Amino acid sequence: MDPTLYVILDRVAARGRDLDEILAATLEGGCRMVQLREKEWPSGRLLPLAERLGGRCRRAGVTFIVNDRVDLAVAVGADGVHLGQDDLPPRAARPLLRPGMILGRSTHTLVQATRARDEAVDYVAVGSMFETATKPDFELAGPDLLRRIRPLTPLPLVGIGGITHANVGDVIRAGADGVAVISAVCGAPDPAAATRRLLAAIREARDLTARTRRL
Amino acid sequence: MDPTLYVILDRVAARGRDLDEILAATLEGGCRMVQLREKEWPSGRLLPLAERLGGRCRRAGVTFIVNDRVDLAVAVGADGVHLGQDDLPPRAARPLLRPGMILGRSTHTLVQATRARDEAVDYVAVGSMFETATKPDFELAGPDLLRRIRPLTPLPLVGIGGITHANVGDVIRAGADGVAVISAVCGAPDPAAATRRLLAAIREARDLTARTRRL
Numbered sequence: 559m560d561p562t563l564y565v566i567l568d569r570v571a572a573r574g575r576d577l578d579e580i581l582a583a584t585l586e587g588g589c590r591m592v593q594l595r596e597k598e599w600p601s602g603r604l605l606p607l608a609e610r611l612g613g614r615c616r617r618a619g620v621t622f623i624v625n626d627r628v629d630l631a632v633a634v635g636a637d638g639v640h641l642g643q644d645d646l647p648p649r650a651a652r653p654l655l656r657p658g659m660i661l662g663r664s665t666h667t668l669v670q671a672t673r674a675r676d677e678a679v680d681y682v683a684v685g686s687m688f689e690t691a692t693k694p695d696f697e698l699a700g701p702d703l704l705r706r707i708r709p710l711t712p713l714p715l716v717g718i719g720g721i722t723h724a725n726v727g728d729v730i731r732a733g734a735d736g737v738a739v740i741s742a743v744c745g746a747p748d749p750a751a752a753t754r755r756l757l758a759a760i761r762e763a764r765d766l767t768a769r770t771r772r773l
Numbered sequence: 774m775d776p777t778l779y780v781i782l783d784r785v786a787a788r789g790r791d792l793d794e795i796l797a798a799t800l801e802g803g804c805r806m807v808q809l810r811e812k813e814w815p816s817g818r819l820l821p822l823a824e825r826l827g828g829r830c831r832r833a834g835v836t837f838i839v840n841d842r843v844d845l846a847v848a849v850g851a852d853g854v855h856l857g858q859d860d861l862p863p864r865a866a867r868p869l870l871r872p873g874m875i876l877g878r879s880t881h882t883l884v885q886a887t888r889a890r891d892e893a894v895d896y897v898a899v900g901s902m903f904e905t906a907t908k909p910d911f912e913l914a915g916p917d918l919l920r921r922i923r924p925l926t927p928l929p930l931v932g933i934g935g936i937t938h939a940n941v942g943d944v945i946r947a948g949a950d951g952v953a954v955i956s957a958v959c960g961a962p963d964p965a966a967a968t969r970r971l972l973a974a975i976r977e978a979r980d981l982t983a984r985t986r987r988l
Contacts, residue, residue, distance in 0.1 A: 600859035629843035644815035
């Protein structure tokens with residue numbers, strides 16, 4: 559699992575564009591972790607799409623995560639499942655997963671992040687970092703929340719919410735191991751170029767952080 | 774599994790009344806099989822309700838089925854899951870179930886019912902029997918569809934859709950092993966009395982069918 563740039567594929571954010579094509583583009587751009595997020599379609603309709611996107615990730619050696627639906631994640635052989643605060647809690651979801659499957663959790667407060675750590679999740683998403691229209695359960699936390707969570711856990715921390723190539727540096731410098739984006743790739747005119755630009759900005763911030771630590 | 778009277782608990786059909794109380798009443802009235810059907814709540818919110826209703830059924834020795842969400846069904850230790858035509862197909866759902874769990878399937882046509890039989894489901898729901906406002910995916914099939922499916926499978930057949938104590942006899946005489954109801958119990962002023970009245974009408978129709986066969 560390499561959460562450096564965790565691209566969330568969302569049909570609504572893609573505004574009618576084909577998720578298969580966006581996936582192909584972001585993989586070409588260097589993304590190594592992908593999530594399928596679909597809040598409206600019934601699972602029977604979602605199944606063939608999830609199988610197709612998951613298959614493409616598997617062939618590319620890229621981690622494929624399904625949002626919310628644990629049953630769908632297991633059914634399509636995904637690498638893991640991502641659970642929001644309204645989804646099944648990890649204690650209920652973990653026994654349903656195959657051994658080695660990844661369980662990620664969204665958190666918006668210090669209390670939620672501490673609880674996620676104690677529930678033995680595999681990574682913690684922290685958000686929202688910035689203002690965003692994509693998430694209806696939006697709670698502005700800012701990079702400062704990440705900075706406060708960082709000393710409490712060695713788990714991979716992923717910043718989420720309103721992240722662009724212009725502000726991703728703040729999130730990395732706050733201690734994130736990676737960032738999750740929806741609109742910044744799904745809504746970009748050129749998702750491959752957007753992926754490359756985000757990765758370049760992340761690497762730059764990491765280099766700067768490493769150099770600062772050495773000084 | 775006794776699908777004679779299969780009561781579906783649905784928050785919308787209950788119009789604000791407590792599902793715990795409706796469950797207690799229908800069990801008191803003699804119902805032996807229950808389904809929890811919730812199309813709107815996220816699974817994290819549904820989990821405690823499903824655990825509570827499932828626990829009550831278990832203590833009463835009554836079969837408890839969860840609609841649609843295979844993960845939730847397994848998580849709460851339900852006896853089975855019911856899958857509509859838009860939900861995960863049985864081939865994808867079966868491997869997720871614990872051994873011995875019941876898998877039921879909604880069907881609205883002869884083709885769907887034949888397919889369900891070939892997918893090794895444990896019971897087949899056939900509907901809609903009559904006009905109803907509860908199901909948005911309503912397709913009027915009538916007791917005649919049940920009559921045509923009956924010779925094709927020994928699986929338990931459950932009529933569903935618009936069934937009341939006044940018309941349940943037609944469904945039983947068409948070959949149903951039982952009937953599933955939503956409004957007839959969830960929407961009844963006295964769910965225990967409604968359950969008893971439905972069961973009496975089913976028994977009467979069964980006796981009549983048996984007597985006719987003997988003549």
